[in-house]
Amino acid sequence: xxxxxxxxxxxxxxxxxxxxxxxxxxxxxxxxxxxxxxxxxxxxxxxxxxxxxxxxxxxxxxxxxxxxxxxxxxxxxxxxxxxxxxxxxxxxxxxxxxxxxxxxxxxxxxxxxxxxxxxxxxxxxxxxxxxxxxxxxxxxxxxxxxxxxxxxxxxxxxxxxxxxxxxxxxxxxxxxxxxxxxxxxxxxxxxxxxxxxxxxxxxxxxxxxxxxxxxxxxxxxxxxxxxxxxxxxxx
Amino acid sequence: xxxxxxxxxxxxxxxxxxxxxxxxxxxxxxxxxxxxxxxxxxxxxxxxxxxxxxxxxxxxxxxxxxxxxxxxxxxxxxxxxxxxxxxxxxxxxxxxxxxxxxxxxxxxxxxxxxxxxxxxxxxxxxxxxxxxxxxxxxxxxxxxxxxxxxxxxxxxxxxxxxxxxxxxxxxxxxxxxxxxxxxxxxxxxxxxxxxxxxxxxxxxxxxxxxxxxxxxxxxxxxxxxxxxxxxxxxx
Numbered sequence: 001x002x003x004x005x006x007x008x009x010x011x012x013x014x015x016x017x018x019x020x021x022x023x024x025x026x027x028x029x030x031x032x033x034x035x036x037x038x039x040x041x042x043x044x045x046x047x048x049x050x051x052x053x054x055x056x057x058x059x060x061x062x063x064x065x066x067x068x069x070x071x072x073x074x075x076x077x078x079x080x081x082x083x084x085x086x087x088x089x090x091x092x093x094x095x096x097x098x099x100x101x102x103x104x105x106x107x108x109x110x111x112x113x114x115x116x117x118x119x120x121x122x123x124x125x126x127x128x129x130x131x132x133x134x135x136x137x138x139x140x141x142x143x144x145x146x147x148x149x150x151x152x153x154x155x156x157x158x159x160x161x162x163x164x165x166x167x168x169x170x171x172x173x174x175x176x177x178x179x180x181x182x183x184x185x186x187x188x189x190x191x192x193x194x195x196x197x198x199x200x201x202x203x204x205x206x207x208x209x210x211x212x213x214x215x216x217x218x219x220x221x222x223x224x225x226x227x228x229x230x231x232x233x234x235x
Numbered sequence: 236x237x238x239x240x241x242x243x244x245x246x247x248x249x250x251x252x253x254x255x256x257x258x259x260x261x262x263x264x265x266x267x268x269x270x271x272x273x274x275x276x277x278x279x280x281x282x283x284x285x286x287x288x289x290x291x292x293x294x295x296x297x298x299x300x301x302x303x304x305x306x307x308x309x310x311x312x313x314x315x316x317x318x319x320x321x322x323x324x325x326x327x328x329x330x331x332x333x334x335x336x337x338x339x340x341x342x343x344x345x346x347x348x349x350x351x352x353x354x355x356x357x358x359x360x361x362x363x364x365x366x367x368x369x370x371x372x373x374x375x376x377x378x379x380x381x382x383x384x385x386x387x388x389x390x391x392x393x394x395x396x397x398x399x400x401x402x403x404x405x406x407x408x409x410x411x412x413x414x415x416x417x418x419x420x421x422x423x424x425x426x427x428x429x430x431x432x433x434x435x436x437x438x439x440x441x442x443x444x445x446x447x448x449x450x451x452x453x454x455x456x457x458x459x460x461x462x463x464x465x466x467x468x469x470x
Contacts, residue, residue, distance in 0.1 A: 003237075003408055049469045099456075147422065154387075158389070163400075169401040169402075169404035170408075173404075174238060177238035184272050188380075221331075225278065232269070235283050
């Protein structure tokens with residue numbers, strides 16, 4: 001399907017029909033997700049496809065049993081992590097080395113800049129120390145452009161969440177292109193979802209997708225967007 | 236262009252050719268951006284298209300004059316805001332009323348839940364108070380699924396940033412579908428960018444796009460993704 005047709009066709013569906021979603025569709029769309037651009041190519045995302053009936057039911061319950069979850073044929077959970085950067089960084093470096101392309105600037109970026117950017121601990125101590133360093137950088141920043149973060153753990157989470165959202169949009173557009181629908185849910189009990197998925201404190205549940213084909217009354221209202229002039233500005 | 240072809244074709248381009256991008260392409264892609272799904276339909280995004288030469292040059296400088304900015308034919312800045320929810324909420328309610336669809340659950344959601352979710356102040360005082368309420372909710376959460384946030388200002392920022400990223404991905408895919416390329420940049424001096432765009436503390440610069448057609452050596456390396464098995468999990 002043409003991309004712009006798919007954009008127009010995509011709606012958040014709150015109630016799905018009984019039509020099954022072929023496995024191959026979910027797989028194809030998940031593969032398209034992880035081809036999204038992402039921060040430093042560190043691919044800090046994870047996608048959990050809840051196939052086990054018991055797990056799926058638990059996830060539905062953690063989504064407050066809302067229709068978009070309850071009637072979904074398939075459920076996929078998008079997760080962003082701040083703890084996989086090291087593993088993925090090592091794989092990236094290995095790839096560069098294999099192709100003889102680990103030039104000094106890339107080497108320095110992945111071995112010096114990234115470890116500092118992703119430095120964090122559970123209690124925010126490193127965040128506090130990084131803040132002190134950034135006070136110094138902010139002084140330089142008066143005179144020339146300067147990087148301003150990430151400093152705190154929540155800023156690293158913001159980076160990985162943002163990147164994972166790019167992949168999420170690919171996932172939803174893929175589904176529409178294949179003739180299926182989705183609902184990206186943010187209303188869920190994150191604590192419970194993390195427990196079901198066995199995720200640690202370095203993980204963030206970004207969104208949960210209900211997937212299927214829209215039921216007849218599956219879209220609750222007409223599409224409403226505020227005027228473009230309010231949000232698209234030429235300066 | 237077919238969506239999956241576009242996904243495969245899209246690469247982050249670091250060096251653009253001298254080919255101009257028609258105005259209509261940027262407009263079409265920005266319009267596709269704001270059709271992305273978004274949190275509570277509050278559309279907390281803004282897209283700034285830097286057309287003024289002086290402003291564009293300043294943005295390039297704030298992007299550390301990296302090639303992806305310096306050689307870009309066009310530059311667009313994606314911004315997420317935590318202060319437009321009220322205006323947009325009012326427009327949504329007006330729309331519902333006009334179509335006689337402001338049912339009680341929607342009314343309550345936009346007039347009670349959303350104002351509380353978006354409640355924030357510059358210094359984090361409301362965040363502290365909300366935390367206390369959520370301690371109580373967390374106790375209930377032992378017994379049944381419970382919403383866990385947003386509590387702090389940075390969590391509201393995370394919500395709007397996540398939503399804006401969905402729109403950003405539409406923007407990039409739109410450009411590819413129209414035969415153009417982009418580079419989503421996160422390396423910029425946010426303080427300076429905000430000053431150039433005259434943005435307040437309730438705004439977050441999500442990413443900056445360099446846009447054009449790839450130069451011959453515009454993609455710096457082959458595409459590398461870690462094994463799907465590491466990030467796509469069936470449970």
